[in-house]
Amino acid sequence: MREPVTRVCCGRIAQVRTPLALVVIVGALALGPAVLAASAQSGELPALPAAPGGFRLGGSFGSVGLRCMNERLEWRTTPDGGRCSRTPRPVGFTAWAHVRRCGSHACAITLGTEAEGETALQEALSDLAGQLTDRYGTPRDAHDGDADCLLNLAAGRYACLLAGNARYQLDWPAREGGAISLRASGRAGSRVATITITYATSEAIASTRDRRL
Structure with missing residues (x-):
C-alpha cells in the first residue's frame, strides 16, 4: 500500500505516491520520529533542530x-x-529559506513553499502537520481570521x-523557550x-x- 507524501513540482506543492518506507525529512531534523515521539509522551519538550x-x-x-552562495544559490x-x-540541505520538499538575524x-x-488550489493546500497542510506532530507532539491551534472561515478550516474546507x-x-513549544510554527495564508484573487x-x-x-508592543 502507498500513501501520498508532499512534493513540489515547478516550485509548488503537488502530490506523488511513494512507499511507506520512505522517510520525509522536515526541516532536516537530526532526531528520528520515534525518539521525538517518546520525548513528547514523557512531557519533555523537544529540542529545535540544529540546522534546519x-x-x-x-x-x-x-x-x-x-x-x-557556496551552493550556487541566490542570496539577498x-x-x-x-x-x-x-x-542547501534537502528538507523533503522544494523550499526557499529566510534566516532572521538577531x-x-x-x-x-x-x-x-507554495501550494496551488484547495486540494493541494489541504493535502500539504495535513501531511506537514502530521509529520511535525509525530516529531514534536500535539500542537497549539493559533488560527486567526474570519469566524466563518475558521469554522470551514475546522471542517477541512480551505477555499477561504x-x-x-x-x-x-499551528505552534509546537521547544526547549529553552523556542518554538516551531506551521503557517499558511493566501490572498484575495489568487489560488496560491x-x-x-x-x-x-x-x-x-x-x-x-x-x-x-
Missing part, C-alpha cells in the same frame, strides 16, 4: 549568506536578515484560506497559498513580541 535546511540556528549570520538581504532561493547570529529559520480570509497556524515552517529561538520570539 542546512543553516545553523545560533550560528554566525555572516556564514549564512556564504553557505547559500532583507530588513531582518536574508533569504536563500533554496535550502545581532550577529541566526535566531530563526523559516522554510517556505486561499482567499486570504484567515491565517492557518504560501506555506512556511519556522524554527525560532527564544531570542527571536522575544524580539517579535517587543516589536508588537
